[in-house]
Amino acid sequence: MRVSIPLRPLSRPSTSVNALCKGSRPVVWTSRRRNYSTHPPNARLNIPTDYSTTPLLAHSSQTALANPELPPEARNGTAKRMNLFQAINDALSTALAEDENVLVFGEDVSFGGVFRCTMKLAERFGGARVFNTPLTEQGIMGFGIGLAAEGMRPIAEIQFADYVYPAFDQLVNEAAKYRYREGRTGRSAGGLTVRMPCGGVGHGALYHSQSPESLFTHIPGLRVIMPRSPLQAKGLLLSAIRSNDPCVFMEPKILYRAAVEQVPTSAYTLPLSKAEILKEGKDITIISYGQPLYTCNAAIQKAEEDLGISIELIDLRTIYPWDKECVFKSVRKTGRCMVVHEAMVNAGVGAEVAAAIQEDPDTFIRLEAPVSRMAGWSIFTPLMFEKFNIPDVARIYDGIKKLLEY
Amino acid sequence: MKARTLPRALLRRAVGSVPRGSTSPALQFPAIRLSSSISQRLGASHVSFPGAVNSAFTSDLKFVVPSDYPAVPTYRVVDQDGNVVDRSFKPDLSNEEVVKLYKTMLTVSIMDPVMFDAQRQGRISFYMVSAGEEAISVGSASALDQEDVVFCQYREQGIFAQRGFTLKNFMSQLFANKHDIGKGRNMPVHYGSKELNIHTISSTLATQIPHASGAAYALKMQHINDPSVPPRVVAVYFGEGAASEGDFHAALNIAATRSCPVIFICRNNGYSISTPTLEQYRGDGIASRGIGYGIDTVRVDGNDIWAVREVTKKAREMALEDGGKPVLIEAMSYRVSHHSTSDDSFAYRARVEVEDWKRRDNPIARLRKYMEANGFWDESKEKEARDSIKRDVLKAFSEAEREKKPPIRTMFEDVYEELTPDLKAQMQQLKDHLEKYPNEYDLGEYEDGINSLKS
Numbered sequence: 126m127r128v129s130i131p132l133r134p135l136s137r138p139s140t141s142v143n144a145l146c147k148g149s150r151p152v153v154w155t156s157r158r159r160n161y162s163t164h165p166p167n168a169r170l171n172i173p174t175d176y177s178t179t180p181l182l183a184h185s186s187q188t189a190l191a192n193p194e195l196p197p198e199a200r201n202g203t204a205k206r207m208n209l210f211q212a213i214n215d216a217l218s219t220a221l222a223e224d225e226n227v228l229v230f231g232e233d234v235s236f237g238g239v240f241r242c243t244m245k246l247a248e249r250f251g252g253a254r255v256f257n258t259p260l261t262e263q264g265i266m267g268f269g270i271g272l273a274a275e276g277m278r279p280i281a282e283i284q285f286a287d288y289v290y291p292a293f294d295q296l297v298n299e300a301a302k303y304r305y306r307e308g309r310t311g312r313s314a315g316g317l318t319v320r321m322p323c324g325g326v327g328h329g330a331l332y333h334s335q336s337p338e339s340l341f342t343h344i345p346g347l348r349v350i351m352p353r354s355p356l357q358a359k360g361l362l363l364s365a366i367r368s369n370d371p372c373v374f375m376e377p378k379i380l381y382r383a384a385v386e387q388v389p390t391s392a393y394t395l396p397l398s399k400a401e402i403l404k405e406g407k408d409i410t411i412i413s414y415g416q417p418l419y420t421c422n423a424a425i426q427k428a429e430e431d432l433g434i435s436i437e438l439i440d441l442r443t444i445y446p447w448d449k450e451c452v453f454k455s456v457r458k459t460g461r462c463m464v465v466h467e468a469m470v471n472a473g474v475g476a477e478v479a480a481a482i483q484e485d486p487d488t489f490i491r492l493e494a495p496v497s498r499m500a501g502w503s504i505f506t507p508l509m510f511e512k513f514n515i516p517d518v519a520r521i522y523d524g525i526k527k528l529l530e531y
Numbered sequence: 532m533k534a535r536t537l538p539r540a541l542l543r544r545a546v547g548s549v550p551r552g553s554t555s556p557a558l559q560f561p562a563i564r565l566s567s568s569i570s571q572r573l574g575a576s577h578v579s580f581p582g583a584v585n586s587a588f589t590s591d592l593k594f595v596v597p598s599d600y601p602a603v604p605t606y607r608v609v610d611q612d613g614n615v616v617d618r619s620f621k622p623d624l625s626n627e628e629v630v631k632l633y634k635t636m637l638t639v640s641i642m643d644p645v646m647f648d649a650q651r652q653g654r655i656s657f658y659m660v661s662a663g664e665e666a667i668s669v670g671s672a673s674a675l676d677q678e679d680v681v682f683c684q685y686r687e688q689g690i691f692a693q694r695g696f697t698l699k700n701f702m703s704q705l706f707a708n709k710h711d712i713g714k715g716r717n718m719p720v721h722y723g724s725k726e727l728n729i730h731t732i733s734s735t736l737a738t739q740i741p742h743a744s745g746a747a748y749a750l751k752m753q754h755i756n757d758p759s760v761p762p763r764v765v766a767v768y769f770g771e772g773a774a775s776e777g778d779f780h781a782a783l784n785i786a787a788t789r790s791c792p793v794i795f796i797c798r799n800n801g802y803s804i805s806t807p808t809l810e811q812y813r814g815d816g817i818a819s820r821g822i823g824y825g826i827d828t829v830r831v832d833g834n835d836i837w838a839v840r841e842v843t844k845k846a847r848e849m850a851l852e853d854g855g856k857p858v859l860i861e862a863m864s865y866r867v868s869h870h871s872t873s874d875d876s877f878a879y880r881a882r883v884e885v886e887d888w889k890r891r892d893n894p895i896a897r898l899r900k901y902m903e904a905n906g907f908w909d910e911s912k913e914k915e916a917r918d919s920i921k922r923d924v925l926k927a928f929s930e931a932e933r934e935k936k937p938p939i940r941t942m943f944e945d946v947y948e949e950l951t952p953d954l955k956a957q958m959q960q961l962k963d964h965l966e967k968y969p970n971e972y973d974l975g976e977y978e979d980g981i982n983s984l985k986s
Contacts, residue, residue: 225756253752259788264741264781268789271745271765274730275680277752279745291777298735299742305945306733308714310725315948345946369948398951446951 170427170519171512174383174419181403181422182354182386189356189387194401199393207388210381212355213242213320216362217280219392221250224278226316227366229255231265231282239284240322240381266292266319270299273316278366286323286375287332293340300371301346315369318362322378323351324416324467325506325515334506336415336468341373342445342477348397349444351375351415356388360395361442368397377416400448402455406437409528410455412478413465414441417516421465424521432529444474449481453488460493461528467515470500494531499524603818603830605863608837611892613900620837626907632673632693632836633902634916636665636895639688641920642698643868645928646705650719650872654932655705657719661686663834663867666894667798668768669693670839671860675766675847680746681729682739682767685720686798690768694727698923702931709978714945715937736769737776740795743767744786744857747793751855764792764850766843771861772803774817783824783857792855794846795826798833800866805879821859833862834894837901867893936976938983955986 164171176182183189186204207215220227229246235257237244247255258265262283269281283289289296296319304313325334341349348370352358358376365372403418404425411421418440425436437455441447456462462482464475475498482496483489499516506514571579578586608617622629643660650658661668668689675681681690691701699710704722707715712723713731723731730739730746747765754762773779774797786793797817801808814820821828827849831842839862846858865888869876876885902908939961943954950958962984965972974980 226752228752253755256789259781259784261777261781261784263777264744264785267738267741267778267781268745268748268785271742271747272749273745274742275746275749275753277749294735295738295741295778298733299738302733304948306713306717306721307723307731308716308945309712310723310731312723312725312730313945313948348947446947446953449952 170424170522171517172423174423176383176385176419179419179422181418182384183356183388184386186387189389192356192389194360194395195389195393199389199391202389202391204387204389206385207355207359208380208382208385209352209355209358209376210240210242212359212388213362213376214244214246215388215390216359216366217243217246218249219359219363220278220280220366221246221254223392225254226276227254227278227280228272229280229282230258230268231320232260232284233257234282238282240378242320242376242381243282262288262291263295266295266300269317269319270295270303270314273300273314273371274303274312276316278316278318280318280320280366283319283321285333285335285378286321286337287335289319289321289337296341296347296371296373297344301344303346303371305346313369314371317371318365318368318374319372320362320374320376322381323375324377324379325511326379327511328508329506329511330508331505334511336375336466336501338373338375338444338466339468339473339477342447342474346371348372348446349375350397350442351377351444352442353377353415353418353440354380354384355386357395357440357442359388360393361397363392364394364397367394372397375415379416395442398443398446398448400451401440401442402437402451403440404436404438406435406459408434408459408461409436409525410439410452410459410462411436411465411521411525412439412441412452412462414444414474415467417465417467420516420518421521423518424525427518427522428525432526434525434529436525441474447478449485452478453482453485456482456488457491460491461531462492463497463499463521463524463528465499465516465521467501469503470498471503473498473500475500494528497524497528597814597819600815602815603828603861605830605832606838606842607832607835608841609835609897609901611834611897613897613902613904615837615901617838617841620841622837626902626905629898629902630907632669633895633898633908634920635692636669636689636836636898637916638698638920638924639665639669639692640895641917642688642701642924645921645924646719647868647872649705649928655719657872658705659685659720659871660868661688663888663893664798664800664864665689666836666839666898667796667833667862667864670836670894671766671768671796671843671862674840674843676763678728678761679763679847680743680750680765681727682743682746682765683722683729683732684736684739684769684773684798685732685734686770687768688720688722691722691724691727691729694724694729696722696724696727696729698927699931700724702927703934706931706934707936708931708934709937710931710934711937714941716941737773737778737782740767740769740773740776740778740782741785743793743795744782744789744791747786747791747850747855747857748789751790751792762792762851762855764794764847766794766796768796768798770803771797771799771801771808771817772806772811774820775811783821783826783859786857787824787826790853790855791857792850793857794843794850795821795857795859796843797859797861798864799861800833800864802866802870802876802880804870804874805876807880816861816863818859818861821861824857826857826859828859828861830861830863833864834892834897836894836898864894865892935978938978939974939981940979940983958984959986 189204234243235247269279272279300314323336352361365374464478479496608620610616646658668687672690672693703710705719721732743765750763753760818828818830831838943958
């Protein structure tokens with residue numbers, strides 16, 4: 126964590142936060158390294174991610190525009206450097222411009238949002254379409270469902286994924302079941318997209334760090350999506366907004382400012398329920414999503430260097446309904462696999478992926494080691510111990526070694 | 532009451548005066564009240580904290596005590612004997628139209644015991660009657676526009692009947708047969724209709740209240756985006772028990788802050804299952820809460836269909852005023868029936884109390900007295916109406932009972948817009964299983980039997 130993020134009690138943007146938003150100031154902030162992000166002097170593995178060199182981000186516009194999933198008009202267009210919050214802002218702005226039924230609301234979205242994702246949207250599209258709600262998550266969700274059920278395309282924001290629980294009834298019993306129980310009327314809450322910042326941020330402790338995605342993946346009717354980068358965030362968010370199923374869009378908040386890459390400027394979507402192979406390999410498959418992909422990538426680099434192996438890295442992107450075929454195909458090839466996520470291991474996404482892998486007869490017989498899960502411990506995220514809880518490079522590296530040694 | 536409405540009027544004036552009297556940024560963005568636009572003048576007699584503008588200073592330490600205020604009065608047009616008590620009231624319906632409303636109430640009240648008994652005989656799985664509350668649903672629905680959107684709790688059969696839900700529609704849902712709009716997925720009494728603009732009922736209490744606020748905002752935006760779409764309102768119904776849920780609070784607050792054209796209609800029938808209102812709340816019912824949210828509120832005699840109609844008509848007008856605003860109606864009644872077929876209400880209330888209500892005052896008898904007093908109804912018409920309704924109900928009943936159930940495939944559909952690969956695979960698994968164990972299941976009552984599971 127190099128930059129300070131405003132946390133929940135913030136009522137006004139501080140001037141420093143404003144200054145940050147105006148341009149490429151993060152440089153100023155890199156010198157203000159916080160104590161918790163330093164690494165021990167002899168560390169070889171647990172070195173903070175250098176987002177400016179990671180191959181998981183498109184550092185040049187050529188790389189960004191060469192993405193084969195982009196439609197031709199995006200590929201022939203231009204690209205612009207954006208961080209994750211700017212890419213989300215870009216997607217929201219595109220959605221608001223292309224469809225008058227799109228509305229953006231939540232706590233504090235009007236002035237730009239506590240993470241700046243809704244900057245200038247109220248000014249551009251008017252207070253009737255981009256607005257603050259009272260501080261009530263169940264109200265935000267219920268309000269959004271009502272809008273969607275009457276044909277609008279609401280984009281609701283829950284300020285932190287940690288605060289989605291008051292809205293759980295509305296998500297589980299209402300948003301998810303709406304189409305099913307309406308039957309022949311054809312009404313649904315499919316127009317609804319719920320955005321929420323999630324994941325560890327270095328100092329978020331119990332209520333600014335959670336990754337509750339597996340609670341949503343247990344709800345039929347919802348699509349659960351988590352992007353890893355600005356380019357992905359824009360394409361997947363536009364897909365979620367245009368999707369006729371209710372979507373939970375989880376944004377790893379540690380990447381809001383940290384992940385910067387070239388993002389195509391025209392409107393484009395990326396497919397839902399389709400995984401992406403980030404790196405091909407033949408000895409081990411690592412499956413993850415969101416921020417841990419960067420950690421996985423760093424561990425893979427070291428392991429390949431040290432052990433002379435090659436590892437395949439898969440980004441699930443949509444966590445439910447997920448792309449089983451892509452994962453099975455890879456594991457059939459490598460015979461060894463690890464699922465990595467921040468949320469606790471118990472009944473997490475890893476449990477579902479591992480179970481599905483061993484249940485698929487063709488994949489099961491190719492397994493040469495038990496499926497491994499590298500995830501948060503079965504605890505909460507304690508302030509001073511976060512670095513021991515969220516899977517880091519050393520733990521993933523060690524997991525790779527254990528998979529090979531089995 | 533006077534004391535209660537006073538702060539609200541002052542508040543309006545205070546907010547209104549900000550843009551007029553100054554050249555502050557509030558002028559450009561009148562919808563947003565910036566806290567900087569409110570400040571305390573030296574020597575002012577009123578506080579101007581942003582959280583409560585124009586609250587008068589007082590040197591008298593005094594708590595606001597609920598008992599200082601009289602209960603919100605209950606509006607009625609016709610008394611228990613069918614006499615008009617509101618002298619300004621003029622019926623806006625022809626005698627034929629009044630008879631039609633009466634017959635709609637009668638239909639619900641005749642269908643109720645038939646279906647209650649059908650449940651007792653195990654022919655349907657569940658039922659909830661709405662005895663004693665027919666006037667609230669039929670009366671309010673009759674005052675709404677057919678294009679207005681409605682959200683229900685579950686004790687509002689009268690709204691469906693009033694809007695044109697046929698006996699076949701009712702019975703198909705109750706028997707969950709292949710004609711059920713809900714495709715046989717929901718418990719009985721969870722009706723819904725697209726043509727009639729009524730959202731499908733869900734069992735979860737109060738969740739529909741914030742939906743109504745959101746839907747009302749949608750209607751408002753649709754009218755703004757395309758003025759050829761007529762202005763419409765949303766009406767949402769719920770019991771006084773449901774009003775204790777957090778969703779009630781969220782919905783009223785959000786509707787007020789976003790100026791949503793929604794009419795909140797609370798059916799206060801004295802009980803939520805076994806819980807009497809004394810254990811539900813200690814304020815003056817639900818009506819007193821509306822004022823706290825800045826919502827115009829009225830309490831009405833729910834046994835008086837004319838009064839319910841009058842307040843709903845007026846509420847609809849008000850909800851569309853000034854670009855839209857919420858209105859709260861608390862309709863008082865008594866739940867004459869058991870809560871549902873799973874409840875024996877004599878376990879928690881005296882039989883005599885229920886009998887008293889049935890005998891002394893109920894909405895159907897009151898309208899009948901009104902019609903008889905005005906000379907357009909009599910005993911023979913009553914008998915003829917009851918007989919013919921009962922015949923129709925029983926006919927629809929036996930037809931619906933004979934129909935096949937929806938195809939088994941229906942259980943996998945509509946979870947998502949399209950069947951996912953997972954769901955297709957699971958459908959195949961079920962098909963394989965049913966083929967392997969044909970004697971373990973009765974597939975004959977489902978349309979198309981096992982064939983519907985073909986992918």
